[in-house]
Amino acid sequence: QQQVKQSPQSLIVQKGGISIINCAYENTAFDYFPWYQQFPGKGPALLIAIRPDVSEKKEGRFTISFNKSAKQFSLHIMDSQPGDSATYFCAASHRSGGYNKLIFGAGTRLAVHP
Amino acid sequence: SQTIHQWPATLVQPVGSPLSLECTVEGTSNPNLYWYRQAAGRGLQLLFYSIGIDQISSEVPQNLSASRPQDRQFILSSKKLLLSDSGFYLCAWTPQGGTGEQYFGPGTRLTVT
Numbered sequence: 001q002q003q004v005k006q007s008p009q010s011l012i013v014q015k016g017g018i019s020i021i022n023c024a025y026e027n028t029a030f031d032y033f034p035w036y037q038q039f040p041g042k043g044p045a046l047l048i049a050i051r052p053d054v055s056e057k058k059e060g061r062f063t064i065s066f067n068k069s070a071k072q073f074s075l076h077i078m079d080s081q082p083g084d085s086a087t088y089f090c091a092a093s094h095r096s097g098g099y100n101k102l103i104f105g106a107g108t109r110l111a112v113h114p
Numbered sequence: 115s116q117t118i119h120q121w122p123a124t125l126v127q128p129v130g131s132p133l134s135l136e137c138t139v140e141g142t143s144n145p146n147l148y149w150y151r152q153a154a155g156r157g158l159q160l161l162f163y164s165i166g167i168d169q170i171s172s173e174v175p176q177n178l179s180a181s182r183p184q185d186r187q188f189i190l191s192s193k194k195l196l197l198s199d200s201g202f203y204l205c206a207w208t209p210q211g212g213t214g215e216q217y218f219g220p221g222t223r224l225t226v227t
Contacts, residue, residue: 031214032213032214032215034214034215034216036218041221041223042220042221043204043206043218043219043220043221044158044204044218045218046215046216046217049214049215089157089158093214093216095214097165097171098146098165099146099163099165099208100146100208100212100213100214100216101160101163102160102214102216104157104158105157106156106157107156107157109155
């Protein structure tokens with residue numbers, strides 16, 4: 001119930017294409033769904049996040065689509081660029097014991113080819 | 115603005131040696147603090163979290179311990195390192211009473227030989 005399942009494990013996209021990464025969860029107590037971007041040797045950086053009261057959030061080329069009934073959410077990267085090549089992690093969070101516990105997906109390694 | 119620091123950036127230690135990794139956060143008060151470990155090419159495993167000074171909880175039993183001697187300082191330690199302790203260690207913080215956003219430090223690459 002605490003798991004967040006992420007797919008695909010790896011993704012290759014041509015420059016200018018759309019990258020789509022999917023995540024699914026079981027625990028309906030989750031109330032915050034962030035995406036993190038991680039470059040090799042660096043810490044994950046918060047990219048974009050959504051709450052379950054909205055179905056979509058867009059920031060620049062990055063969009064989160066959220067389907068509450070299906071308990072799924074996805075990250076869309078429009079006009080993918082080689083600089084977007086990184087590992088992306090979805091996560092889900094709920095407040096428990098005085099802190100926000102983040103459950104991470106296993107990650108998707110994205111390669112954008114020029 | 116808030117900044118999170120970790121040091122050292124890289125560390126190579128022999129099996130059986132002690133370990134001390136440090137994390138500090140600037141620009142905020144009373145943050146929640148977290149230690150994660152990331153094995154090569156893998157996801158993030160939560161090791162410890164702290165909601166205040168000397169208030170630390172462990173997520174998984176292991177060869178590591180954590181301490182929080184000051185409000186914005188979080189330390190990860192081991193008395194005797196194992197080969198399996200190798201990995202990328204990440205510190206993170208969230209605002210006290212925050213709504214979920216968690217911010218990560220630059221990480222420490224630990225190699226146990």
